[in-house]
């Protein structure tokens with residue numbers, strides 16, 4: 137089993153069982169890698185299906201205040217990209233849900249896209265999401281991802297016209313990251329009504345799993361997506377729990393809160409369709 | 410990243426359809442913004458083919474902005490240096506006091522063509538914010554300006570002016586609280602508002618088509634200066650000098666001269682307190698190739714690709730990136746880039762005030778400071794044209810503070 141197929145197999149298994157995939161997002165290195173590794177273990181125990189690991193970046197234009205603040209905390213503590221790789225390398229990733237790195241292109245480019253991807257694959261990442269590398273610029277990165285055995289996940293936004301969406305789908309692997317709202321990451325009470333239509337249309341265009349992210353935080357939002365999506369991604373609602381550490385909360389308490397939020401979403405996503 | 414090289418002569422025939430200046434430029438933004446950038450590119454292409462658009466813009470530049478502004482012989486500055494004759498391109502005489510308005514008038518007309526009713530902008534020194542607020546007031550558009558908290562402090566006067574013209578100024582408290590963070594916040598706003606909002610970027614930075622479009626709107630500076638120099642001196646200048654923050658006044662000044670191989674072009678970056686990382690904003694002198702704010706260019710960043718902290722006395726030059734066309738000009742050798750320190754700029758500010766009766770913006774003072782050095786090395790037969798990108802009124806509080814004077 138190659139790393140790159142782990143993502144597809146995860147989605148395939150869930151589909152057979154009539155379940156949605158749940159993919160929580162956590163920031164690497166907030167407040168340190170030890171906590172990040174504990175969070176990964178906690179999430180795995182709670183039964184999440186994939187884990188998105190955000191590489192802190194100094195200028196994340198797609199991110200709202202919660203994830204920005206988390207990135208800033210990690211960077212203020214002098215987190216380096218290599219600390220993330222070294223930390224993940226200590227995990228038995230084959231026994232964990234597939235790890236998907238969320239990495240700004242600035243960071244990949246600086247190390248060299250090939251070298252970055254080789255190292256990511258080596259330490260056990262199954263795929264990468266590069267939020268600021270649009271499909272038009274992604275052909276070289278897609279080839280290098282393939283060479284290194286990583287899935288390169290592509291994003292589709294509510295503002296993406298249909299002809300663009302088809303081009304993006306042709307370049308995608310693993311799953312398609314469907315951005316639910318035109319905007320930045322962060323908890324929203326409601327998902328836009330057009331989202332279901334777009335997902336239904338995308339469903340006809342591709343066999344790739346459709347995972348929906350941005351703005352999702354609650355089990356009842358999962359219900360809205362159950363028949364049109366294959367997975368949901370939850371970031372800010374998870375990362376927000378880390379704020380408590382700044383206010384004197386203990387790591388155990390944060391782990392248990394994250395576990396609770398994740399547990400609720402696992403139950404919601406794994407409920408049969 | 411493709412392997413196109415930019416060595417060899419630079420040409421003015423850039424960028425290509427993908428927004429590439431040699432290898433630099435392009436688009437590195439979230440998918441959410443891609444469609445808007447494609448639409449903007451198409452609308453801009455249509456506008457440039459439309460004589461009515463150009464006519465309206467020219468009319469505004471003439472009757473509202475006050476163009477053409479003069480190319481002025483700085484007689485006493487020239488005497489003081491005892492070398493080349495120094496001519497000032499007087500962008501400081503534009504309405505709102507800087508070159509920024511050349512771009513905002515063009516982009517506001519585009520905003521109207523696209524039927525968008527809301528405009529956002531970032532600002533460092535506040536000059537671009539004021540120029541945007543002005544253009545929006547003139548055309549009745551909603552205007553929100555993002556400005557780093559540190560710059561809100563340094564540039565109070567401009568904050569007041571923007572608010573008087575009905576713009577909402579939103580202080581930005583993330584990161585270094587300067588221009589770079591203001592751009593991040595404006596981009597984040599745009600992620601959620603792109604369907605009804607146009608983002609008027611204030612310099613030749615950001616994803617395609619901004620670097621090209623802003624350069625084109627600012628090129629009126631160089632076109633006028635080139636013609637005026639021929640009229641006044643009877644030939645092209647020997648050297649053209651301008652300061653480089655994001656690079657818009659310099660790009661607009663240089664672009665019409667790029668194919669004039671006898672004209673030396675020199676960009677002046679902020680040398681801050683010195684060459685140590687974090688003490689300056691000399692992106693082209695000390696930076697590496699990388700990605701920031703949606704485009705591939707030189708950037709000041711650490712070994713991981715995290716953007717570095719920068720410093721300059723001048724809010725408008727306090728930026729860790731630079732427009733991709735400048736990177737192309739640097740690598741092709743067409744433009745030389747040098748640094749001027751905070752102290753040299755402050756000295757030049759005072760020299761200009763005493764000798765010419767002109768208070769230059771602190772940004773422009775960097776260009777003046779280098780001009781003083783360059784003129785001394787040249788003969789009186791030679792001619793230097795320098796872009797006086799803006800006036801210094803906005804800076805008097807900061808200058809007074811730095812000189813230990815009290816404004817009361």
Ligand SMILES: Cc1ncc(COP(=O)(O)O)c(C=O)c1O
Pocket residue numbers: 507508533534535536537611612613652653654655656657658659724725726770772773798799800
């Ligand atoms: C007067 C003046 N000159 C220069 C600059 C630097 O910007 P650019 O390099 O885009 O011309 C600014 C920016 O705020 C400015 O206000």
